[in-house]
Amino acid sequence: MDNYKLKNFNIYLFIRIFIFNFVIGYLYYINLSLNYSKNIFFISIIIINIIFIINLLVKEFLQNVKSFFIFNLILDVIFITVLTFFDGGIFQSSLSLLYYLVIITSSYFFYDKISIIITTFISFMYLIFSFLIVNNIIIAYDIFGNIVNYSSADYGFSYMKVFINIVLFYVTVFIISNIRFSSYLKDQKIKKQKILIEDIYKNIQAFLLVFNNEGLLTNSNQIGKSLFNKNIEKNLYYKNILPEKIIEFIEDYKLNNIKNTSVFEINDQFYEISINNIKKDNEYIGFIISIKDITKKREIENKIQEIDKLAYVGKVGANIAHELRNPMASLYGSIQLLNEQNFDEKDKKLYNLVLNEADRLNKIIQNFLDFTEGKEAQFVKVNLADIIEKNVEMVKMLTNKNILIAKKEDCYVKIDEILISQAINNLLWNAVEEINSNGKVSIEIQKFAEKCKINIVDNGKGIPENEINKIFNPFYSKKDKGMGLGLSIVKKNILNNGGDISVASKEGVGTKFTITLPIAD
Numbered sequence: 001m002d003n004y005k006l007k008n009f010n011i012y013l014f015i016r017i018f019i020f021n022f023v024i025g026y027l028y029y030i031n032l033s034l035n036y037s038k039n040i041f042f043i044s045i046i047i048i049n050i051i052f053i054i055n056l057l058v059k060e061f062l063q064n065v066k067s068f069f070i071f072n073l074i075l076d077v078i079f080i081t082v083l084t085f086f087d088g089g090i091f092q093s094s095l096s097l098l099y100y101l102v103i104i105t106s107s108y109f110f111y112d113k114i115s116i117i118i119t120t121f122i123s124f125m126y127l128i129f130s131f132l133i134v135n136n137i138i139i140a141y142d143i144f145g146n147i148v149n150y151s152s153a154d155y156g157f158s159y160m161k162v163f164i165n166i167v168l169f170y171v172t173v174f175i176i177s178n179i180r181f182s183s184y185l186k187d188q189k190i191k192k193q194k195i196l197i198e199d200i201y202k203n204i205q206a207f208l209l210v211f212n213n214e215g216l217l218t219n220s221n222q223i224g225k226s227l228f229n230k231n232i233e234k235n236l237y238y239k240n241i242l243p244e245k246i247i248e249f250i251e252d253y254k255l256n257n258i259k260n261t262s263v264f265e266i267n268d269q270f271y272e273i274s275i276n277n278i279k280k281d282n283e284y285i286g287f288i289i290s291i292k293d294i295t296k297k298r299e300i301e302n303k304i305q306e307i308d309k310l311a312y313v314g315k316v317g318a319n320i321a322h323e324l325r326n327p328m329a330s331l332y333g334s335i336q337l338l339n340e341q342n343f344d345e346k347d348k349k350l351y352n353l354v355l356n357e358a359d360r361l362n363k364i365i366q367n368f369l370d371f372t373e374g375k376e377a378q379f380v381k382v383n384l385a386d387i388i389e390k391n392v393e394m395v396k397m398l399t400n401k402n403i404l405i406a407k408k409e410d411c412y413v414k415i416d417e418i419l420i421s422q423a424i425n426n427l428l429w430n431a432v433e434e435i436n437s438n439g440k441v442s443i444e445i446q447k448f449a450e451k452c453k454i455n456i457v458d459n460g461k462g463i464p465e466n467e468i469n470k471i472f473n474p475f476y477s478k479k480d481k482g483m484g485l486g487l488s489i490v491k492k493n494i495l496n497n498g499g500d501i502s503v504a505s506k507e508g509v510g511t512k513f514t515i516t517l518p519i520a521d
Helices: 005-028 037-059 065-084 094-108 113-134 151-204 243-256 297-338 345-372 384-399 417-434 484-496
Strands: 206-210 215-221 261-266 269-280 283-293 380-383 403-407 411-414 441-448 451-458 500-506 511-518
Touching: 005 037, 005 065, 005 094, 005 206, 037 065, 065 094, 065 113, 065 243, 094 113, 094 151, 113 151, 151 380, 243 261, 243 283, 269 411, 384 403, 384 411, 384 417, 384 441, 384 451, 403 451, 411 417, 411 511, 417 441, 417 484, 484 500
Parallel strands: 403 441
Antiparallel strands: 206 215, 206 283, 261 269, 269 283, 380 411, 441 451, 451 511, 500 511
């Protein structure tokens, strides 16, 4: 059922019963003597109230409210027309003014051809019965029960009055219908704009919180959801919703009204907070806060910065390494030629030291060139579990350490097998070097909807908190003989395969490296 039309029908029912009872009751009580007209008015009051009660009872069960509404309007026209015969005739009766009630109602609630049809029906009834009464074809009574007779002298005035009233009927329906229709179009436009704004409001990814001038929440696009581990509900005070950092930012904005956007780190997440005052006619009525989670954006930006940094280091370092490589090769070759000389024990020891250091320097240059230049990736679809299994078996055999695959799921990825195998091998060797004879290295291979995840966990000595963000930087190493390129090459290989790597560590507990790679189509 159309609730809007039912509401309109209810309004009309109560207006009608009030006006009809008042007008007909007035005609009944001013007539002091008992007569035919007075009896008709009394019966009419009873009938109109019975109709009102029936309408109240059946309206809730209607399937077509509009049709029933129109039926009642037509019934009212007939009822008014009949009553005018007992109040001096249709064009002289004060009851004919009730026609305007029907016309105004139909114009206001329907404002279309229905209102024109009802007005035409009223005009037809008014014209026909005026003609019949003026020509004494139908008898009319005054309110005192006396028969009303019309002479030929009344014809001109009577028809002029009929004509004027019919014109007024149509003028009324035209004015009311057009005003109401214009209002309807305006309401529809506002309704569409409101729906559009609400749709935009609800689909904005950020949390929008609207507070009044007392700091109470009046609206939000995330009502009922959780923000900073607190449920968002209306009428909550902003200090009971937001963390201390944001509250201080809001207070500072209220005092200075300068900086309205800032970024905060809360519970290891990054949020961009914006605040703006809400004013009406230059009067402060509240403020609106936008809270946007930019953690992923920050991660992407950091990743881009790392790639740019590695690219810059690689570009500069490659040029230096190339310049060093040729003289280093000559130096290394010359040192080897010296081996043909007969050295005493002291010189021989010095010779071996120089040769070993030259060899080490040569390897550093080669590793750095591998890091900066690398090789073009050759992507093939492989089972990641097989690659890890091969590397685990090899490292386990060479070190005799406790290395186990705790969880294994087949996970097919499209990667460069050599680059990823090199990265896994490097991480396994690092883990083995961190543990003691009773230590353990555990590997987990898990498959998710769109990615494969590898966890390499050791229970070694762990990485200090102040160093964990530096371990992927080129030439950063805490090992005595480390070059500081191993983890940089690992990260580069994984990034070149569309993956990512992260690390979590605690001193005295151990370290966990997590690699993610996209699943092959």
